[in-house]
Amino acid sequence: MTDSSVTPITAASNGGTTTDSSPQDTPTSPAKPVRGIARLREHEVYHLMNLVQSALYEAEHLISEVLGQARPRYLDHDDTTEPLNAAEIGHLLSQAYLCATLAGNYIDKVAMGLLDSSADTPF
Secondary structure, rough: OOOOOOOOOOOOOOOOOOOOOOOOOOOOOOOOOOHHHHHHHHHHHHHHHHHHHHHHHHHHHHHHHHHHHHHHHOOOOOOOOOOOHHHHHHHHHHHHHHHHHHHHHHHHHHHHHHHHHOOOOOO
């Protein structure tokens, strides 16, 4: 049993006359990667940004550890009279700071290299 008031679903069209499913603006040959120092610099950017991401993740993890120790004290849920371990908190925070600083330094290196229009290569 069919309902004659239901409109059948049809594929969208961009107005072209082709019947194949390949994109209309596909280049005839794939782009060839740049070789030499430019390619090396692209790899450097990629790997440095991965390092930045890892460093920021580590900083976030360390800060979360500090927050995890401070939260119960702030919310008064641990019923302890002991203060936070300042040496441990200080160590975690200094490690987090170093990780974040390292990330910032690598971001600066990549950004300054990309912004220097007088350089033959990005770095």
